Amino acid sequence: MKDADIISLYFARSEEAISITREQYGRLIRRIISGILKNQEDTEECENDTYMNAWNAIPPNRPKSMKAYLAVIARNLAFKRYEYLHAEKRNPEAAVSFDELAECLCSEQASNSYAGEELREAINAFLGTLSTEHRRIFLLRYWQACSIEEIMQISGFSKSKTESILFRTRNKLRKFLEERGYMA
Numbered sequence: 001m002k003d004a005d006i007i008s009l010y011f012a013r014s015e016e017a018i019s020i021t022r023e024q025y026g027r028l029i030r031r032i033i034s035g036i037l038k039n040q041e042d043t044e045e046c047e048n049d050t051y052m053n054a055w056n057a058i059p060p061n062r063p064k065s066m067k068a069y070l071a072v073i074a075r076n077l078a079f080k081r082y083e084y085l086h087a088e089k090r091n092p093e094a095a096v097s098f099d100e101l102a103e104c105l106c107s108e109q110a111s112n113s114y115a116g117e118e119l120r121e122a123i124n125a126f127l128g129t130l131s132t133e134h135r136r137i138f139l140l141r142y143w144q145a146c147s148i149e150e151i152m153q154i155s156g157f158s159k160s161k162t163e164s165i166l167f168r169t170r171n172k173l174r175k176f177l178e179e180r181g182y183m184a
Contacts, residue, residue, distance in 0.1 A: 003066040010058035015097065017058075017175075018051045025067060029074045035144040036078040046081050050074045082158045121180060130169065137162065138169045 001020055003086050009017035029050050034043040053073050063069035137155060140146040146154070151162050 003063075006066055007058060007062060010055065011062075018055060018060060019051040021051060021054065021066070021070070026068050028067065029070055032071055032074045032144055035140075035146050035150070036075070036082055040083065042081055046074065046077050049077050053077065060147070089126055122177060122180055124175070126173055130172075134165055134169055137165050 001024065006017055006024070009020065029047050030043055033046045033050075034040070037046065038042050041048055050070060050073050054070060055072075061069075099119065130138065133155070135170070137151055137157075140151050140154060141148075148159060150164055151157075152159055155162065157165070
């Protein structure tokens with residue numbers, strides 16, 4: 001079923017919308033959430049919350065892409081759940097991945113001068129410059145919070161190659177943002 005048809009079901013307040021959404025996007029949603037939470041029960045709960053949030057947000061929202069819309073909802077809910085569950089103890093893998101990326105994105109100028117929307121558009125433009133392989137590895141690490149070992153299993157690359165790709169991609173991102181005036 002096409003996204004427009006699914007959205008029409010949401011606007012009609014048909015409960016079939018959720019079952020079809022689960023059929024078409026459940027695997028993606030579970031993968032995003034489980035990559036962050038690493039716990040089956042929490043993943044299931046967060047997945048159900050994703051469908052509920054979509055139900056409550058559509059209407060009035062009419063997403064252009066259900067896949068992207070649901071992925072953002074799932075990711076945000078997973079990180080909220082993660083923060084709640086690990087208030088005192090942090091998952092070192094997730095913390096490390098965000099610390100790595102912070103080198104590229106956190107500067108006084110970037111946080112004060114530019115709205116999140118502009119920075120998001122710049123990062124999306126940057127992602128468009130990467131090869132499919134490098135973009136996938138970057139997103140697995142920094143969007144889905146996958147460990148280096150998980151990325152190695154998915155990509156088939158060695159640890160050193162995976163780390164090298166991530167290191168070089170972060171440096172390219174930093175240079176890309178500096179060239180466009182986002183960082184000093």
